[in-house]
Amino acid sequence: MEQPAKISENSQIQLDLKTLIMIVGFSISLATTYFTLQAQIDEAKRLPAPEVNKIEFDFKDKLTRSVIEKVEADVKTIKEDLTEIKSFNEKIDDRLYEISKKIN
Numbered sequence: 001m002e003q004p005a006k007i008s009e010n011s012q013i014q015l016d017l018k019t020l021i022m023i024v025g026f027s028i029s030l031a032t033t034y035f036t037l038q039a040q041i042d043e044a045k046r047l048p049a050p051e052v053n054k055i056e057f058d059f060k061d062k063l064t065r066s067v068i069e070k071v072e073a074d075v076k077t078i079k080e081d082l083t084e085i086k087s088f089n090e091k092i093d094d095r096l097y098e099i100s101k102k103i104n
Contacts, residue, residue: 005011015023
């Protein structure tokens with residue numbers, strides 16, 4: 001059975017120039033991204049919190065209320081339709097019962 005290779009201070013690693021350039025390029029790219037994000041985070045911390053003014057709040061409130069009213073109207077319509085369907089089904093049941101009485 002073969003022993004696994006041991007890594008020590010005297011171990012040698014052979015990398016070609018292309019691989020070294022890729023490793024350095026990746027490291028530089030990673031560091032650049034990190035520092036850019038840190039700068040953006042610091043800038044965002046210094047900016048004032050967004051304010052919601054009265055007009056914007058009123059518009060959002062009206063929009064929300066109108067959506068709720070539309071949903072309530074739709075629910076009312078659905079309830080009315082359901083009531084009509086139930087009454088129609090009852091009529092059909094009555095007619096079927098009458099027909100089945102005549103046949104028997």
